Structure formats: C-alpha cells, structure tokens
C-alpha cells in the first residue's frame with residue numbers, strides 16, 4: 233500500500249521531479265513504479281527514456297525488477313529503455329556517434345601503468361597508486377577538469393602522456409570526452425527526452441553538467457531520487473550539493489520528501505535519526521519507522537579485536553540457531569578491517585554465516601540483522617585519516633540503516649596492539665552500552 237506521497241510521485245506525468253528521501257523510504261521502489269506507470273499510461277517512447285543508476289549491479293537489479301513487475305501488465309517496450317551508469321551510457325552514446333573510441337584501461341592495467349611511472353620517479357607503492365588514481369578521479373570529476381594537486385602534477389602528466397601513447401582512455405576519460413563532444417552527440421544520438429537518476433546524492437560536478445547538457449540539448453524532463461544523508465563518495469568528487477541544486481531549480485510543488493521508513497524497526501530508526509542530527513550540512517527532513525516492532529539495537533565494547541571476533545562469531549552462531557531464515561551482514565569501515573575480522577572469526581570457528589561488506593558496499597542493501605564491527609575513532613585501517621567528519625557520519629548512518637530487525641554495534645578497545653577510542657558516533661546515537669554478556673539480547 234503506497235503512502236500518499238509515494239502515490240503522487242509514482243503517478244506524476246508532467247514536469248521535473250526531485251525526490252528527497254530518508255533511508256528505506258522506497259526511493260528505488262518508487263522510481264521503478266514511476267517508470268512503469270509512465271510507460272503504461274502515457275505515450276512515452278521507451279527509447280527516449282534513460283535511467284541512470286550508480287553501479288552496474290544496481291542497473292541489473294533495476295532491469296530485473298522492471299521486467300518482473302511488468303510481465304503481466306502488457307508493457308512490451310521495456311527492452312528499449314536505456315538503463316546503466318553515467319559512464320556506461322556516455323560510452324554507448326560516444327560509440328553511436330561513430331567517434332573512434334579507444335579501449336578503456338581496466339583497473340589493473342591502469343594501476344600497472346601508474347606503478348611503472350611511480351617506480352621510475354622513485355615513489356613507493358601501493359599507497360601512492362591509490363592516492364594518485366583518486367587524485368586524478370577527483371580532478372576529472374569536475375567540468376572543466378581541475379588541475380591535480382601539485383604533489384602529483386609531474387607524475388599525472390607522465391601518466392597522461394603514456395596513456396595517450398598507448399592509444400587508451402581510462403575510466404575517468406569517458407565523461408570528460410563526452411562533455412567535449414556534446415555538439416556531435418546532440419545530432420548523432422537518439423535524444424533523451426526523460427532522464428531518471430537514482431542515488432542522486434552521489435552525483436559529481438561533471439555528471440551534473442551532463443544532466444544540464446541533456447536539458448539544454450533536448451529539453452529533457454528530469455526525475456531524480458536521493459538522500460543527501462547517504463552521500464558517501466566525496467573521494468570521487470560526489471557531493472549532496474547537486475541534489476539541493478536540482479531541488480532549488482524546481483518549483484516547490486515538484487520536490488517531494490519521503491519520510492516513512494519501511495525497512496527498519498523503531499529502535500534502529502530512532503538511533504540512526506539521533507546520529508544524523510549532528511550533521512550541519514543537510515536537508516532537514518522527518519524520518520520515522522513504519523514498523524510496529526521495537527526491534528533490537530545494542531552496542532558493546534571488547535578488550536581487543538580477537539575478543540571482538542569471538543563475540544561476533546558467537547553471535548553469528550546464535551543467529552543461525554535461533555533465526556535460520558534471517559539474512560545477516562557483518563559490516564566494517566574498510567576492506568582491510570573486514571578481512572582482519574573475517575580471518576579472526578574464521579579462525580575462531582569454521583562455521584560462519586552472513587555476508588561481509590564495507591560500509592560503502594552495503595549501500596542500497598538491506599538485511600534482517602546487521603553487525604557493525606570496529607566502530608572506533610581515528611580508524612587505523614584507513615590509509616589516510618578521514619578528513620570529512622560529516623561524510624564519516626553519513627557512512628556510519630548508511631551502515632546502521634541497512635538493518636531490518638536487529639542491529640549490533642561493536643567496538644574493540646585495542647586495534648593492531650594500539651589503544652582505540654570508541655567511535656564518537658556511538659554516543660551520538662544515544663545508545664547505552666550493553667555489557668558483553670547481554671549484547672546478544674534479541675536472540676538469547
């Protein structure tokens with residue numbers, strides 16, 4: 233049963249639409265329903281519609297949802313929809329212009345080339361390869377492209393020369409080249425009359441430029457959904473600013489706020505709401521749970537990572553025994569941290585169920601039970617200290633809001649033999665510390 237606000241968004245057939253929404257409020261669901269409604273009830277030509285998702289996996293899931301939802305509805309034109317990431321759709325359009333598009337370097341090839349150049353310049357790796365690649369991505373996430381920081385200037389120039397000599401592009405070049413060839417694209421490619429973008433809070437400046445270019449070239453209608461509180465790709469130049477800007481450009485009646493969370497039980501929503509209130513730069517919006525269940529939300533601390541891993545393993549075992557059909561995820565801030573806890577948990581016990589994800593890769597997903605591990609300040613697993621506290625808080629918020637019924641937060645007081653301090657975000661959630669013995673609570 234849709235809420236009134238969801239119904240208004242789904243059935244809107246005129247003008248631009250901006251949907252600003254809280255976690256679990258049905259952004260992706262509403263976008264999918266909206267497009268089905270659009271195709272069923274209006275003369276919209278599916279070939280003139282483009283839907284942008286943030287990852288290839290999200291594009292595949294959206295396609296699957298659309299096809300399964302419309303199987304019995306007589307919508308036959310779905311195959312004509314263009315669904316993909318900004319990069320994939322820009323690449324396809326460049327190919328359609330007849331422009332000679334060179335092969336794009338895969339990540340391993342790109343890192344190999346960078347490593348060779350860094351080695352020749354006497355830099356050490358692997359930290360610098362990652363840092364260089366991120367610096368280049370960030371520079372090219374704006375339009376026109378920004379200069380890279382001075383530290384990387386010489387090596388970045390050499391990398392660009394070497395790449396050109398090989399006759400290759402890298403991933404970041406796709407959007408830069410796209411923006412450089414708008415005139416030919418406008419005439420050679422089937423117009424995009426309706427552009428829909430999911431996860432709009434993770435748009436960067438060059439992607440926003442592409443949205444604006446579509447509007448200039450083809451007067452494209454725009455439908456975007458996003459949650460500024462879930463903007464977590466600042467290191468790639470993403471900013472929640474464009475969601476605000478899209479909303480500001482819209483007449484007030486065309487911006488909608490979805491505030492009812494259909495995913496998480498009450499305590500989880502209450503704790504996450506408390507946390508995100510601490511961010512200053514955000515669109516203030518209500519956030520309430522639709523669930524009639526209290527749910528479970530608890531945190532505890534451990535002497536060290538080994539003890540934490542043992543606690544998590546016991547919890548997983550208990551969950552497996554008491555709630556065998558529940559989906560479970562174990563989340564950590566970084567991949568290295570995840571690997572460390574997975575190894576420790578695996579060593580403690582062979583039988584470990586659940587999916588293991590970083591906070592970033594948990595985005596857009598949901599599980600019945602979520603265990604957030606290694607919740608400390610100044611996380612030693614981060615290669616560079618976190619610069620943007622608000623983005624770190626958003627990451628923690630994304631992790632917490634993946635849970636449907638039970639959320640456990642866990643903090644080791646020593647990491648890699650050094651003292652670690654409990655994450656300040658835990659206090660901000662207003663959760664009270666639970667003794668280790670009763671941490672499992674909900675499943676005991």
Ligand SMILES: Nc1ncnc2c1ncn2[C@@H]1O[C@H](COP(=O)(O)OP(=O)(O)OP(=O)(O)O)[C@@H](O)[C@H]1O
Nearest residue numbers: 233234235255256257258259260261494495596597
């Ligand atoms: N009106 C509704 N009634 C019942 N369930 C709903 C309703 N709208 C959405 N849902 C369910 O709520 C859950 C969250 O929906 P969805 O994944 O679309 O949210 P989202 O806003 O994209 O989430 P997030 O941004 O946190 O990833 C899904 O399980 C979806 O089926």
